[in-house]
Amino acid sequence: MDENGGSGTDDRPSDEWLFDVFSRRCPSRGTLEHVTGRWGSLTLGALHEGSLRFNALRRRVDGVSEKMLSQTLHALERDGLVHREAQPTNPPRVDYELTPLGQQVAEQLLGLIHLVEGRMAEVMVARDRYDEAHAVREG
Amino acid sequence: MDENGGSGTDDRPSDEWLFDVFSRRCPSRGTLEHVTGRWGSLTLGALHEGSLRFNALRRRVDGVSEKMLSQTLHALERDGLVHREAQPTNPPRVDYELTPLGQQVAEQLLGLIHLVEGRMAEVMVARDRYDEAHAVREG
DNA sequence: CAGCATCCTAAACGATACTG
DNA sequence: CAGTATCGTTTAGGATGCTG
Numbered sequence: 001m002d003e004n005g006g007s008g009t010d011d012r013p014s015d016e017w018l019f020d021v022f023s024r025r026c027p028s029r030g031t032l033e034h035v036t037g038r039w040g041s042l043t044l045g046a047l048h049e050g051s052l053r054f055n056a057l058r059r060r061v062d063g064v065s066e067k068m069l070s071q072t073l074h075a076l077e078r079d080g081l082v083h084r085e086a087q088p089t090n091p092p093r094v095d096y097e098l099t100p101l102g103q104q105v106a107e108q109l110l111g112l113i114h115l116v117e118g119r120m121a122e123v124m125v126a127r128d129r130y131d132e133a134h135a136v137r138e139g
Numbered sequence: 140m141d142e143n144g145g146s147g148t149d150d151r152p153s154d155e156w157l158f159d160v161f162s163r164r165c166p167s168r169g170t171l172e173h174v175t176g177r178w179g180s181l182t183l184g185a186l187h188e189g190s191l192r193f194n195a196l197r198r199r200v201d202g203v204s205e206k207m208l209s210q211t212l213h214a215l216e217r218d219g220l221v222h223r224e225a226q227p228t229n230p231p232r233v234d235y236e237l238t239p240l241g242q243q244v245a246e247q248l249l250g251l252i253h254l255v256e257g258r259m260a261e262v263m264v265a266r267d268r269y270d271e272a273h274a275v276r277e278g
Numbered sequence: 279c280a281g282c283a284t285c286c287t288a289a290a291c292g293a294t295a296c297t298g
Numbered sequence: 299c300a301g302t303a304t305c306g307t308t309t310a311g312g313a314t315g316c317t318g
Contacts, residue, residue, distance in 0.1 A: 032251075032252060035251070038172060062163045070300085122219055123218050204313080229318090
């Protein structure tokens with residue numbers, strides 16, 4: 001089923017998963033999902049411009065709910081990609097900014113985003129072609 | 140639904156933004172999600188090494204179900220990132236391979252994957268620190 | 279082998295209400 | 299402002315059975 005290194009044991013944790021994202025037990029897969037996830041990628045992208053406060057970030061990442069932003073931020077902070085700077089003032093002020101690692105990840109991500117955005121015309125054409133070919137032709 | 144082609148009613152400075160994946164109405168967001176999604180990214184990564192048949196791909200992308208692989212493959216094919224080559228033999232043989240655009244996207248993606256993988260040690264440390272700081276301590 | 283259709287559960291998500 | 303807690307909905311995902 002899920003052998004990934006030649007070890008015969010497939011249902012107990014092994015320490016062979018070290019560097020294989022393709023394995024479901026690779027820890028980097030989790031981080032990768034935080035990074036590439038729907039809100040993770042947009043949040044990193046938004047913070048790449050500079051630090052932002054919670055509600056500013058919420059406005060920047062169009063469509064994200066309070067809950068999801070909070071959740072995303074926690075995951076990214078835990079992974080060491082985002083730094084949370086809270087001032088104990090009243091009203092409270094919390095700034096989020098990328099860590100150096102977060103910057104690098106964001107840049108890599110932005111490269112991908114740019115590539116996809118720049119090629120959307122091709123994608124659209126491909127979609128039309130696909131839909132055309134898969135259209136239910138009857139009668 | 141409406142579209143954001145004119146961007147006339149935006150209340151934020153848009154000069155700095157040549158593209159806007161941050162808008163929920165941007166069509167590239169959908170493609171981006173196919174690409175970065177849980178199975179999309181792993182599928183593209185797997186196919187980057189060369190073309191694969193359905194079940195080989197299924198074994199390569201550890202943990203993916205038949206259904207999800209099929210679904211992922213359709214989305215990527217529709218977006219013009221994956222090419223499906225079916226031979227009408229018996230038993231049937233279907234090979235999946237990346238299109239040129241798919242190759243470029245996969246390379247960008249692999250860059251991200253490698254970056255994250257190569258820095259997992261830092262991530263782990265950050266996680267420990269985070270968990271430490273957020274642990275419920277009593278006494 | 280390479281899939282599609284169906285059912286069902288688990289997880290993600292969004293809206294709302296509430297706290298410091 | 300900056301969140302947390304809770305709830306109802308929606309979607310993703312897995313298991314199974316069937317087809318060419």
